[in-house]
Amino acid sequence: MSDQVKQTVKKVFEDLATSLETGRMESRIKIGLTIDGSELGTEVMKQAAYAIKQKNLFDLVLIGKDVDWVTDFDHYSTTDCQKDSAELMEELLDSGELQGCVTLHYNFPIGVSTVGKVVTPALGRELFIATTTGTTSGIRNEAMVLNAINGIAAAKACGIQQPTIGILNIEGAKTVERSLTTLQENGYELVFGESQREDGGKVLRGNDLPLGSVDVVVCDSLTGNLLMKLFSAYSSGGNYETVGAGYGPGLGRNYERNICIISRASGAPVITNALEYAYELAKGKLGKISQTEYQKADQAGLKPICLELSAVPTTEVKEIEPPPKEIVTSEIAGIEIMELEDAVKVLWEADIYAESGMGCTGPIVLVNEKNLAAAQAELKTAKYL
Template sequence: MGTQDNRRAVIGKSLENLVARARAGREGCRVGLMAAGGEHGDEEFLAAARAAMKADAALTVVGVGPRPINQIPDGMEWIETGREDRELASGMEHALDSGVIQGAVALHYPFPMGVTTVGRMQTPALGKPMFVASCTGMSAAHRAEAMLLNAVLGGAVARAMGTASPRVGVLNLDGAPQVLRALCHLVEKGYPLQLGASSRKDGGSLLRGNDLLRGVVDVCVTDTLTGNALIKVFGAFTSGGSYEASGWGYGPSVGIGWKRVVCIVSRASGASVISNALLYTAACVRARLPEVVANELRLAKKAGLDEELAILTAAKPAHAEEVRAPTVVPTDAEIHGIDVLDLEVAVRALWKRGIYAEAAMGCTGPVIKLAGVSTDEAHSILAESGYL
């Protein structure tokens, strides 16, 4: 495409946004949808796009995947790719990098360590929405550190979605009391966070299962694997587990220095959840979520976040041996099946043998990213070391 064509395309997109804003009274937004690979047929993606654009007239959904046989909804656009995961991911990444889309809804995305997602579920007892921080990815490798960061990141997402003073509670898991103590220290030093309370007789900001059913707080803080399970259970309990029919999915990606808004849904997610995820993504894009997150982290750091993280870090066992990473190479393959507690040390075991690898968290759990040519050797090393 020539320079003149590029200028025309930019002008065209600007005019489209102006028309959309005038028509809907809000800023135009283009959200990509990874529209292949679901367990309920591709029509679910089209139905979701149709419903989302009907609910938000300034939203344009851009499908990414094989072009469907059925007619796509009016106003929807399409980026044609193959059906393989790597082809879908490549098409979505290119669209994000080039600015064709401002955010995306994906069925899978191996976020780098330090990036996680904040889901949103419909609590059944009173029908209240509740953010779950977090659901995929990992904000830190150690649970207590991650949960403290999740509280800050979850609060940022809630603020971006219009909750000015979100009530935050910590799910009563291993390490939760230390996390709650750290949050109390931040609040005492001026961090503008409101700690919610359990509905049980003994109260407190440590949440029980009953509190999740009732949605007593705006943000439930948990580790990523527990959060992932909660979203699945609450989203699919009416269908017996085969079809996620309720909620907004696993949420937008957030992290220190992270600039993209990528929301996650499951292969089991139905049209209603995918539609909600598209609207959730558009709202986060319009709210400039990465900027909101950066400001939230600034406030937390001012109140001593780094010091509290250091205290939690000091409580975990140190690595027996520090290993320097090999030269960075493109990572186009993944190894699954590593326990989350072994993830960092497993990566270092590969580094020690000269294989460059990165710790990441995919939608199904911990992932080691590495070059495809090293996969077989890496499998052998990890199995030999007891990590697989």
């Protein structure tokens, strides 16, 4: 009897057992795990696999080379080549044999990036980091707007009906905030959280990360990848990730495969959590939710917003002389640092004296108190606020 026939027979008996338990003839969710490629060896894969087997939430299917312990699981044998494992994983996902898979070193197409999940140390809250690997867009600010959609989809698939989002205080944060606010005003159901710092706001400071001030933190993939590594391995010295659920599923427009990423330094606890994360996403119909979120965002003008973010600005050198100098004591915050000097010149052109500076929460424009309202109006009209 061939291995494939044995697996088919085993599946029939498993389905029969499930139907006797539930009264319905239905298959259990199957989640795959590719077991090759970890810097920590297959031992961590073995520990995670048996932890999942003991919990018995879903059926675990292993993909990879023949090692002695895989006989206790459904197993598809491959060579040591990770390319073979990736191709087999894709076949099993596309055929419906698997509803999700946890793997390493997967090359997502451009437009797809992963949403990681960690547990924050201050209050033990789950935090989705959107995103942690992959490239949603070659334009940073556009990528972060799309990352927000992806983060919301992952959180909803895990059962959070109205996930709160915040934007990490990195380059592009204020531009992304304006774009997401426009999307919200156009009817997209987006719920902003708030920084726990005294001055609040939708832009999160570093303190908000260990606190878990929101459900989903929006950032670029490189920053998100760094955050995942810090959250996952801060207690172990860095070479063994112990906390969180890995770097998460690849998400993007029209992308439906539930492929969740772990790193070569992910330890058994993270691999176990990543498998449960993949199961949650499969059970929550991640692909369907992602498609629905993009449809809703498109109805609220997502594509024109992204087009505006990706447009190459025309560079026209124009010398503007400042108005007569005044005492500047009033601060205007919320301007992107890369646009700060341009914002000052907009006010000069409107005959309002202004200076740039750096406040407690980031870049600021300084004006005289009597010009504050007029300056804010000018900056809003010019889309700097």
